[in-house]
Amino acid sequence: MVDILRVPFEGPSAWTRDQMERNANWRYTLNAGEVDEIRNAVRVAVASGQPLEKITAAHFPLPTLGARIRRLAEELENGRGFELWSGLPVHEWTTEEFSVAYWGLGRHLGEPVVQNARGELFGHVTDTTGADPQTNANSRFYHTNHAAPFHVDGADIVGLLCVRTAQAGGASLVVSSTSIYNSLLRDHPDLIELLYQPLWFDHRGERNSVTGQPYWVTSIAGWTGEKLSMMYLRNFIESAQRYEGAPPLTDAHRKLLELIDSYAQSEELLLPMDFQPGDIQWLNNHVTLHSRTGFTDWEALERKRWLMRLWINQFERDRFTSNYKYHGIAVDEPSNAAIA
Known part of the structure; x- marks a missing residue:
């Protein structure tokens, strides 16, 4: 019998930087006809009178682009695990219009899920605090201008729409977590079993709505069938050590x-990409980690770096909200862990 914990993951999501740079078909630019279709869908959705979070795919008709979104979903689930779309004309729309456009595209991809304990379905990644999350355990990177550690978010898919860029910096960084797994297996097989052991993860100032605890418990890696999923949030693991009863991290941990982190930052695996207004980055959180560099922002509020974020559950077996069950351990509930 094959020990699945000792078998490298094989599949298109286990990519390297060189492979992505040699074949950039992960970049997709909306054509003029698709943009016109989105413009019309925005008009239809706004005319429906529905509030943003009540707009469904039926309110946002995409007779031809819908097929391209289905191919995107297939690529996220069974392909490389990410795409970068360009060409959404955010510059010509009001905030309401490009919010509806982005939300409508997401609704064709899957079901939006809440991003924090406040129940927000539409997130905004912009510097509002300046606090350093490395020294303030209740702070979130997506409200600062600091570089973010590599991480996943709490849904199958995270989408990031760039509305405005920073004055300098703020590049997006993406890496294949399945390639990291393979590198660990190749170089440090003695540590693989630690990936499957339960760890405490900090809710960072929020609480589990079921247990009331300020942490949740899961493992970093798990399999469902032949699919590998990685749940990596280093600073959430480390800050959970502040709670009484937390199993102490060992030297091996x-x-x-x-x-x-070293593999994520390596020249072999790390893929950087710059956002431009109108770009949308789609990521499968099960097979990629993402991060960003620190940035210098504009002084004027109306020019500050601004990304809109969607969390979407799309996969048929609802992998991210239940994957901790197939990790082989019991858990309270998935996290609303957001860094970006």
């Missing part, structure tokens, strides 16, 4: 976390 700390070595494992250092190695994951």
Whole structure:
């Protein structure tokens, strides 16, 4: 019998930077006809009178682009695990219009899920606090201008729409978590079992709505059938050590976390990409980690870096909200862990 914990993951999501740079078909630019179709869908959705969060795919008709979104869904689930779309004309719309456009595209991809304990379905990634999440355990990176650690978000898919860029910096960084897994298996097989052991993850100032606890418990890696999923949030793991009863991290755990970050930042695996207004980055959280560089923002509020974020559950077996069950351990509920 094959020990699945000792078998490298094989599939298109286990990519390297060189492969992505040699074949950039992960970039997709909306053509003029598709943009016109989105413009019309915005008009239809606005005319329906529905509030944003009540707009469904039926309110946002995409007779031809809908097929392209289905191919996107297939690529996210069974392909490389990410795409970068360009060409959404955010510059010509009001905030309401490009919000409806982005929301409508997301509704064709799947079901939006809440991003925090406040129940927000539409997130905004912009510097509002300036606090350093490395020293303030209740702070979130998506409300600062600091570089973010590599992480996943709490849904099958995360979408990031660029509305405005920073004065300097703020590049997006993407890496294949399945390639990181394969690198660990190749170089440090003695640490693989730690990926499957339960760890405490900090809710960072929020609480589990079922247990009332400020942490949740899961493992970093798990399989469902032949699919591997990685749940990596290093700073959430480390800050959960502040709670009474948290199993202490061993030297082996700390070595494992250092190695994951090292592989994520390696020339072999790390893929950087710059956002431009109108770009949408779609990521499968099960097979990619993402991050961003720190940035210098504009002084004027109306020019500050601004990304809109959607979390979407799309996959048939609802992998991200239940994957901790197939990790082999019992958990309270999935996290609303957001960094970006």
